[in-house]
Amino acid sequence: MTREVDKRQFVCLLFWPAFPVCDKHSAMPELPEVEMVARHLRALIAGRTFIKAQLLRPGLAPETSPRQFAAWLKNARVEEVTRRGKHILAHLSNGRTWITHLRMTGRFVYGGLDLEPPPHTHAAFWMDNAQKLLFADQRHFGLMMVVGRGELENVAHLSKLAPEPFGAAFTASYLFETLKRSKQAIKLFLLDQTKVVGLGNIYAAEALHRARVNPQLPANKLSKPRTEILYREIVSVLNEAIEAGSTLETDPREVYGRYGDGAYEDSWRVYEREGLACLTCAAAIRRLAQGGRSTYFCPRCQRR
Ligand SMILES: [Zn+2]
Incomplete structure (x- = not known):
């Protein structure tokens, strides 16, 4: 089985066309998207055992x-699948934690044992219910770690x-x-x-707009x-995005489809x-570059 997958991977890297990523949005998964992936993953693999990885x-x-x-x-x-920031944490019965960061294009695909690995499949997991979980990542920025009992607090990305x-620790006073x-x-x-x-x-721009705060205002x-x-709008924009299913376009065959299309x-x-037109005041929405990325805001609603 190992050889077969290796060979397929080899074929994939050399000959398969690049996976078509939707260019409509340059969106990468943010917290609501990662939360959705964590929930899907929990439903699929919590309680299941890895036969092989x-x-x-x-x-x-x-x-x-x-x-x-x-x-x-x-x-x-x-035993459980949780999320911390944009990291997905699978807590295992052997005391270890398997951590995944999707970064820009990482995605999981789940299906039967005959599931064809999509291009750029970088990890494969066989479950005890004769199902297979694959991790595909066109841009190769995804990251996985397996850490031992007691090491979780020391993982630099998380600590x-x-x-x-x-x-409970995120409050308006904390933010202030x-x-x-x-x-x-x-x-x-x-x-x-x-x-x-x-x-x-996405959500930083949306939260600032909803709170009518100019994106260039010095934080202090x-x-x-x-x-x-602003605190209330941050929490509510993230909550609403999760409730609406985030921007994750799910496909029953692919489980976790493209980002930015949902x-x-x-x-x-x-x-x-x-x-x-601004949906609040009808002024034209503007775009400016901040830290090398686009910020969208309403010059009238977000004057200060
Ligand atoms: Zn406006």
């Missing part, structure tokens, strides 16, 4: 060898993260205290996962009352709406 691209899990990766997952039962937006210590433009501040977890380019200049409004994009009020 195979790392097909060693760079996907640079901190372990493919042999070690396979050994750590083999015969481990998935530096700010409190979860839906957790953290904003006060930064002179950074507030849009860039919101993207920093060590300060606020969960906002990427936001008043307390306006911080309270239902929630219809709810965007500023993102990718340059030149269109």
